[in-house]
Amino acid sequence: MIDAKRLQILTEAARFDVSCSSSGSARKNAGGMGNGYAAGLCHSFTPDGRCVSLLKILMSNDCVFACKYCMNRCDLDVPRASATPEEIAELTTDFYKRNYIEGLFLSSAIVKSPNYTMELLLRTVKLLRQTYRFFGYIHVKGIPYADDGLVEEAARYADRMSFNIELPSEKSLKLLAPQKSKEGLLVPMRTLEKKREIFREERPKELFLPAGQTTQLIVGATPETDGAIVRLSERLYRGAKLKRVYYSSYLPMVHDSLLPDRPAGQLREHRLYQADWLLRFYGFTADEIAPEGENLPLDIDPKCAWALRNLQYFPVEVNRAPLELLLRVPGVGGRSADKILKAQRYTRLTFDDLKKMRVVLKRARHFLTADGKYYGAKDLQTVRGLLAVAEQSGTCEQLSLFDHATAYSALTGEF
Ligand code: SF4
Known part of the structure; x- marks a missing residue:
């Protein structure tokens, strides 16, 4: 049984990994406990947006690597702890039965070697699935430079896997995480994705990472711009077919002359999301x-x-605009665009109708006409100022339970 002190060290050390929220999985209960399929995973978020509904724990924080930004790097004098696969499996099922958690997010520092660490993670997920008959959601970390065979075997038991890229360029990795390289992180992701494709096509009944892969990027520790970061994410989504890229604004936890001494700020992270x-x-x-x-x-x-x-594209007449253009109107989200499109077939929409469809008119009114009527501002400077004010009032005010459009867009992220 894992003791409280080790549990505290291992869960605290895991809190900077944000690549862990779940969007469900295809794993059904096959006569044990848990179900990654029926309800997916309930999420709760801390005020700074981090997901806390999984048992989020490291196998060990005793790392042999020395990434400059990391609290677990080998040259720091911090309390160290490790758990065994048996302890993690027991803890997960115990917490599950008590209704504390609905799944596991298992990561690890690199203990002794990448292969040794990946073997520990593999043993844990295998124990949970085979011995404890746990069918709940499991996200397991992929350890860079571990053998493909170990990574692929773990992928057969896990729902999701993530290799964290952390720094957005090779140059920054060389500077702050010299034992890692971009290719060393990207190659296993691509290999896993190919394998997923093979399983989907040739063995559709067998599960192989049903919830796909994610990664995490630290924002603001190095000079890459948002433009460069968004390009990297685009490549990861369209090329490596990742499910999610998570952004973590840099927090100075460790002093190092190569690191900024100020946090990057939550607003930058929010804009990237x-x-x-x-x-x-x-x-x-x-x-x-x-x-x-x-x-x-x-x-x-x-x-x-x-x-x-x-x-040049605006204002858009909502009664004629195609879906692609509606989706580009600020304040019109995916659902309201669908509703507008359906309504176009049988009615002439007015501004009142748009409000009922959850269009956020404080933004949209500058970019559309409804039945030929325009209620927006007249020149660019005024629009920008008004949008910035609308944004500020949206973020600082208590959300109204009855203002559906604002509450809905805050919850879903729709624009
Ligand atoms: S490998 Fe991971 S845990 Fe180890 S120092 Fe680098 S970021 Fe930290």
Whole structure:
């Protein structure tokens, strides 16, 4: 049984890994406990946006690597702890039975060697599935430079796996994490994705990482711009077919002359998540979202920023616009765009109708007409100022339970 002191060290050390939320999995209960399929995983988030609903724990924080930004790096004098596969499996099922958790996020520092660590993680997930008959959600960390065979075997028991890229360029990895390389992190991701494809096509009844892969990028520890980060994410989504890229704004936890001594700020992280949403659900390309050498503006969201740079498309007449154009109107989310499209067939929409459809008119009114009527501001400078004010009031005010559009877009991230 794992003792409270080790548990505290191992769970505290895991808190900086944010690549862990679940979007469910295809794993059904086959006569044991848990079910990754029926309800997926309930999420709860701390005020700074981090997911806390899994048992999130490291196998060990006793790392042989020395990434400059990391509390677990080998040259720091911090309390160290490790757990055994049996202890983690027992703890997970114990917590599950008590209704504390609905799944496991298991990561680890690199203990002794990548293969040794991957073997420990593999033994843990295998124990949980085979001995404890646990069918709940499991996200396991992929250990860079471990043998493909070990990684692939773990992928047969886990729902999701993540190799954390951490730093957005080879140059920054060389500087701050010299034992890692971009290719060393990307190659296993690509190999796993190919394997997933093979399983999907040739052995569709067998599970192989049903919830796919994710990764995490630290923002602000190194000089890469948001434009460069969004391009990397685009490659990861479209090339490596990742399910999610998580962004973690840099927090100075360790002093090192190569690291900034100030945090990167939550707002930058938030803007990157918004840009990510545009990439994944709104049909935007990285080129449209931000020039490579620039950061996203902080005062307005990236969809508004794109609209202001492309005023030639606006205002859009909602009664005629196709889906692709509606999705580009700030304040019109995916669901309201669908509703508008359906309504176009049988009615002439007015501003009142749009409000009922959860269109956020404090943004949208500048970029659309409804039945020929325009209620927006007249010139670009005024629009930008008004959008920034609307944004501030949206983030600082208590959300109204009855203002559906605002509450809905805050919950889902729709623009
Ligand atoms: S390998 Fe992971 S745990 Fe080890 S120092 Fe680098 S970031 Fe930290």
